[in-house]
Amino acid sequence: MDVSVIVCTYNRSAMLRDNLKALAGQRVDPALRWEVVVVDNNCTDDTPQVVEEAARNFPTSLRRVREEKQGHSNARNCGIKESLGRYLLFTDDDTRPHSDWVQRIWETFDRRGCGCVGGRVDLDWPAARPVWLIDDLLSSLAYVNYGPEEQVLASEAVPPLGANMAFDREVFAKIGAFDPTLGRTGRKLLGHDETDLFRRFLKAGLLAVYQPDAVVLHVVEEERLRKSYFRKLYYYGGVIDGQQYRNPNARLLAGVPLFAYPQMLRSLSRALLGFLRDGIHASFKQELLFWWRVGFLLGSSRTNQYITRLTP
DSSP: OOEEEEEEESSOHHHHHHHHHHHHTOOOOTTOOEEEEEEEOSOOSSHHHHHHHHHTTOSSEEEEEEOOSOSHHHHHHHHHHHOOOSEEEEEETTEEEOTTHHHHHHHHHHHHOOSEEEEEEEEEOSSOOOTTOOGGGGGGGTOBOOOSSOEEOOSTTSOOOTTSEEEEHHHHHHHOOOOTTSSOBTTBOOOOHHHHHHHHHHHTTOOEEEEEEEEEEEEOOGGGGSHHHHHHHHHHHHHHHHHHOOOTTOOEETTEETTHHHHHHHHHHHHHHHHHHHOTTTTHHHHHHHHHHHHHHHHHSSOOTTTGGGOO
16 A cells, blocks of 8 residues: 555544545545545544445545544554554544545655645635734644745754655654653643654755645634633643743743743733733733743743643
């Protein structure tokens, strides 16, 4: 088997149905052997029926496997284990891959001999884009566009994202799989599983390539167009960064690096000043940085039992 497409899903059968329709429309070289593996992460909706219905007329092998351990990382690791392809293409149930997506990624692997291919992710808006949702925040919606040219991804600052990333199977034998302590679990907005994997990938000296012609469309759910979604996203991002912070020489207070306290207060001050000067929408990015600082402070604490209680 040349290629396995891995789609992890949790109770979003309507979106999954549209995703499978897009995958059924892939135009691939007749010699390319490929499959689609849907990882059912404890779905309680009609996901099994959706996959069964799509499989009847699917152009290649489509099957569902079930992962009982909740969490995106657990589901992806299940997909790695259960799939058969040499190249593993990851996307999400809320994406619509372009009809040449599989072909473009496979050709890039074949031509470049790389260990990873990341593609472009465009956004499909269900409603008008809010005025406060500036370009700097679009990456939080999985938007990826590193330019029109194919290029090497050699920095953690420009990683591939889970909606459109692919790996040679041998990569996981070298660096391990996704960390199950990271990534989203159910509706909890935890993350960092992808960035953690890519950090290990780069540390191992492996080659990653950005392919702008391998495109998926990411459907932005209406709930992600609310400020509360971004507040939680940045807060939990800070929590994970705080939990991962390691500096044996750092001075601590209540288990928290001393520098975290004034940084949080400065972020709060900037957010308030921005609100007074520019208004609530224009200052939203500063507010999000404040929530990240709060998350980092609590995440780095040895006594962080109040993390979920203080979620914005």
